[in-house]
Amino acid sequence: MYKLYYAPGSAAMAPQVILNAIGAKHELILVDDDKREQKSAAYMALNPHGRVPTLVYDGANVMYESAAICLFLTERHPEAGLAPAVDHPDRGLFLQWMAYQTNTLQEALMHYWHGEYFIDGVDQQAQLSAKAEQRCDEMFGFLDGVLARSGPYLCGKNFYACDIFLAMLARWTRKMEKPAIRHAQIKRIVQHCLALPAYAKMLKDQGIEQAA
Numbered sequence: 422m423y424k425l426y427y428a429p430g431s432a433a434m435a436p437q438v439i440l441n442a443i444g445a446k447h448e449l450i451l452v453d454d455d456k457r458e459q460k461s462a463a464y465m466a467l468n469p470h471g472r473v474p475t476l477v478y479d480g481a482n483v484m485y486e487s488a489a490i491c492l493f494l495t496e497r498h499p500e501a502g503l504a505p506a507v508d509h510p511d512r513g514l515f516l517q518w519m520a521y522q523t524n525t526l527q528e529a530l531m532h533y534w535h536g537e538y539f540i541d542g543v544d545q546q547a548q549l550s551a552k553a554e555q556r557c558d559e560m561f562g563f564l565d566g567v568l569a570r571s572g573p574y575l576c577g578k579n580f581y582a583c584d585i586f587l588a589m590l591a592r593w594t595r596k597m598e599k600p601a602i603r604h605a606q607i608k609r610i611v612q613h614c615l616a617l618p619a620y621a622k623m624l625k626d627q628g629i630e631q632a633a
């Protein structure tokens with residue numbers, strides 16, 4: 422039994438899709454952003470950074486960081502086929518794309534959404550956000566090229582959790598002038614994910630939509 426603390430549209434999206442896909446029994450616990458619940462003492466005791474998602478497993482074990490939760494769940498439930506086994510030829514690329522997305526692309530998205538975490542001043546934050554938007558488009562363009570050259574999925578012919586992660590990050594560009602789905606291959610990955618019952622259920626349960 423798992424408990425996933427989430428907020429709609431947050432980095433909990435991918436872990437939630439994976440919980441659905443593996444068919445694991447789980448409880449979803451809303452951390453209400455509007456009420457600043459992620460900064461409540463009770464939640465900070467689970468996740469001292471006051472961010473979502475957080476996963477509780479096997480009673481009292483707690484972990485956070487979206488990409489880590491995805492890796493943990495896919496490895497715990499290999500039958501779902503959402504991660505290549507340690508000795509599978511796709512393994513290196515799979516880890517590469519998970520790390521690239523969470524270290525680099527997700528961080529650039531953070532600069533876009535939350536300039537105030539990085540710099541003081543409204544004008545400076547707007548400048549940072551604009552630069553981050555440009556960087557995000559370059560990165561999605563780069564991934565689009567990878568998918569065009571060696572797809573259909575990030576690791577080649579097999580679909581994995583890194584593709585689900587990509588669809589989640591693509592949604593975070595929806596307010597940009599150049600949203601990620603302007604890139605044909607990114608759009609195709611998002612469309613593929615939207616057609617998965619596990620992804621559709623996550624959107625429905627979170628009460629959000631995603632365009633493709």
Ligand SMILES: N[C@@H](CCC(=O)N[C@@H](CS)C(=O)NCC(=O)O)C(=O)O
Pocket residue numbers: 428430431432433459471472473474485486487488523
């Ligand atoms: N690196 C973390 C980032 C999580 C994160 O930034 N979550 C956002 C929502 S997408 C959040 O909780 N923000 C609240 C805040 O920063 O106060 C992860 O991937 O889990």
